[in-house]
Structures are given as C-alpha cells and as structure tokens.
Amino acid sequence: MAPPSDAGDDPEAAPATSCRFRFGAGWVGDGVDYGSADYLTVWIGQQTGAADPSCSSSPCFNPYWHGAMLREAGRRSIGAAYYG
Numbered sequence: 001m002a003p004p005s006d007a008g009d010d011p012e013a014a015p016a017t018s019c020r021f022r023f024g025a026g027w028v029g030d031g032v033d034y035g036s037a038d039y040l041t042v043w044i045g046q047q048t049g050a051a052d053p054s055c056s057s058s059p060c061f062n063p064y065w066h067g068a069m070l071r072e073a074g075r076r077s078i079g080a081a082y083y084g
Contacts, residue, residue, distance in 0.1 A: 024081065027069040038078055042069045045084030059084045 025037035034040065044059040044066060059082075061067070066082065073080040 022079075027072075030068055030072070034072075034076070037076075039081055040069050040073050040078065041081045041083060042066055043084060044082040
C-alpha cells in the first residue's frame with residue numbers, strides 16, 4: 001500500500017488530522033455526570049431471562065438498564081457500545 005501523497009517515503013510523517021482519540025465511560029446509571037465522554041459502554045452478557053423472562057437467547061437486552069444507557073447516549077449525541 002502506498003503512503004499518503006503528502007507523507008513521502010515516511011509513513012510516520014503523515015498528518016494525523018483525521019484521527020481523534022475517543023474517551024468512553026462505563027454506564028453506571030442515570031443521574032451520573034459522564035463529563036465529556038464520547039461514548040458510553042455497558043455489559044450485555046447477562047444470562048437468558050435474567051431481566052426479561054421472554055428472552056430465550058443470550059444476550060438479552062434489558063429495556064430498563066440497556067435502554068436507559070441508549071437513551072442517555074442519544075440525549076448527549078454520543079455513541080453507545082455494548083459488550084458481552
């Protein structure tokens with residue numbers, strides 16, 4: 001792969017103007033100051049039926065916990081990341 005045209009032969013000399021480090025915060029509930037977080041994260045690996053008996057296949061989305069995080073991310077216009 002050829003380096004960017006303005007980097008010459010040194011790929012480390014390429015400008016990093018399109019790169020930005022993002023800061024995330026773990027969701028711990030409503031009423032918390034998440035500061036200047038660029039995204040919120042939450043665990044979604046709970047067992048089948050743990051919060052919703054109708055969930056028959058893990059991971060199960062809990063509208064009260066995971067949904068609250070998703071709504072907060074939407075209010076703040078930031079990203080949401082689920083992991084499990």
